[in-house]
Amino acid sequence: MIVELISVGTELLLGNIVNTNAAYLSEMCARRGLSLYYQTVVGDNWERMAETIRTALGRSDILLITGGLGPTEDDITKEVVAQVMGRRLLEDKHTRERIQAYMEAYAASAGLKEIPENNWKQAQIPEGARVLDNENGTAPGLILDDGGKHVILLPGPPEEMRPLFEEQVYPYLGELSQEVIVSKMVKLCGIGESSVAEMAADLIAAQSNPTIATYAKVGEVHLRITAKAETEQEARKLLKPLVREVKLRFGPYIYSTEEKGTLEGSILDLLNDKGLTLVTAESCTGGMLASRIINVPGASEVLKAGLVTYSNRMKRKYLGVKKSTLKTDGAVSEKTAREMARGGCEQTEADVCVAITGIAGPDGGTEEKPVGLVYIGCCAAGKIKVKRFQFTGGRAKVRSQSVSAALTLLRECVLEQYYHS
Structure with missing residues (x-):
């Protein structure tokens, strides 16, 4: 219709x-x-x-x-x-x-x-x-x-x-509708839309019933697989092989197969299952990361604190970032992100910390450190991983992309240190 x-x-x-x-x-x-x-x-x-x-x-x-x-x-x-x-x-x-x-x-x-x-x-x-x-x-x-x-x-x-x-x-x-329609959502992170399209190109080209469609979100890609039949049982039977194939191809990137599943919700489930606690340390995102996490019911079981250390003085006071690091490398640097992540765990005694520092713009950028440069660090089980990003767009977009990237890195580190080690 x-x-x-x-x-x-x-x-x-x-x-x-x-x-x-x-x-x-x-x-x-x-x-x-x-x-x-x-x-x-x-x-x-x-x-x-x-x-x-x-x-x-x-x-x-x-x-x-x-x-x-x-x-x-x-x-x-x-x-x-x-x-x-x-x-x-x-x-x-x-x-x-x-x-x-x-x-x-x-x-x-x-x-x-x-x-x-x-x-x-x-x-x-x-x-x-x-x-x-x-x-x-x-x-x-x-x-x-x-x-x-x-x-x-x-x-x-x-x-x-x-x-x-x-x-x-x-x-x-x-x-x-005279037909029964059944669909399955597969949500991915840590992989771009173009890569998803390339990996699923043959499935998309051959689709008839069921169909497969991709939807790009900020920092995520969603796949919807839909089947039509006269009965729900027949539709689910049609759906099953394609869902299985998608899971085989995108397994490591899949964070949820639930319609209302969220990246932050899946991360809290991972942390909660292991009895782990979390702290966030943010600069340019100003609490947006903590807000995403707090939106999940039951977040209080995992999140110990959300720190917004916007100034260098607060980075030193609450996260233990060294004065020498801020002077030689600057607030937006790999080393500062590393020390923010480590300091978050040490200062709050949390098991895991994810930290963000960057230049959201529109001002503050230089040729060496342009607007959109963001470093994200994560400390899990005492191991620290830092990634450098160069985002594009206005201030709001840079901050939104930073939060999504931080959640993806957080998930990656938790899986590596507590599930796959």
């Missing part, structure tokens, strides 16, 4: 808000095995929105429309869809009661005396629509089926849209 995404909102057209919903929904549609051929962004204009919806209905089976379901005057998605599809708007008692309960709780916490009148607009539902309860806001999702066409309306805020999509829309899309 052909699906089309329509993102509603003038703020999206003007670039005031990044359209993260489109990227998310595109990936989820691919996971469901739907053919996504078109994406459109349209402003809060009745005529242009109506034209966009009519065009989409003429060429696609499923329309996923996000945004424009709020209580303000320019939130007109529901009204336009109702007009295009020839439906009346009727007040839905269930939705009104949910809005009232939600707004009463909000009003009490915000000190409001009454519910704003415009919120009741959200209880108006196109006739015959299926209502999708929104547990995180007042705008419900909606599904309208008409002559083999399926129009799905979702709220714009990602924190409302994603849970609603995953819990109610994604299963519904599965019901529409």
Whole structure:
């Protein structure tokens, strides 16, 4: 089935808000095995929105429309869809009661005396629509089926849209398909996208069912293997040989085969299984590495401390970096990264330390040490490994790449010293 995404909102057209919903929904549609051929962004204009919806209905089976379901005057998605599809708007008692309960709780916490009148607009539902309860806001999702066409309306805020999509829309899309689709994600680190493409070239060239697709992330490459069949058992049977072959080819680089698996989560599992503790020592990344790790539930069992030693004085005070090293080699050097990694373990008595020092830019670079130069060191079981990187891009990109590279080196050292030694 052909699906089309329509993102509603003038703020999206003007670039005031990044359209993260489109990227998310595109990936989820691919996971469901739907053919996504078109994406459109349209402003809060009745005529242009109506034209966009009519065009989409003429060429696609499923329309996923996000945004424009709020209580303000320019939130007109529901009204336009109702007009295009020839439906009346009727007040839905269930939705009104949910809005009232939600707004009463909000009003009490915000000190409001009454519910704003415009919120009741959200209880108006196109006739015959299926209502999708929104547990995180007042705008419900909606599904309208008409002559083999399926129009799905979702709220714009990602924190409302994603849970609603995953819990109610994604299963519904599965019901529409006559085939069962099963996919397996294989996540890699420590290898570039071009190398992955080269190693998997014959598999990609020969693909039919199952298919294999690569997705480049910052410091990672993900492989999605997807099979279609009449039953789940048949689809999994088709999937198995290709998954096995991918694991054989990329074994050392695979950190997870779980859909929601993360690199930092897999590293914490490795450390936790051996009863090891970790400390991070950061300069140019300013705590981003520690933040990635702390985002994982249960991180407190492993992470002892996250040190941000931005100045040379703090590197000396908290990590024991030698004054002579900073003077002769500089803060951004192989030797400083080595001493930061060693000092992190010594000062905190942690088993493992990963350290980052570099020049994120846009200023501070020289011909000898340009912007993007980063040294990352890791101390594990008393052994220290340091790697030099020359990243490209702006400040944010350099810092993000540094964190991903640090996690990859950390995983490499933990495996070498505690699992493969």
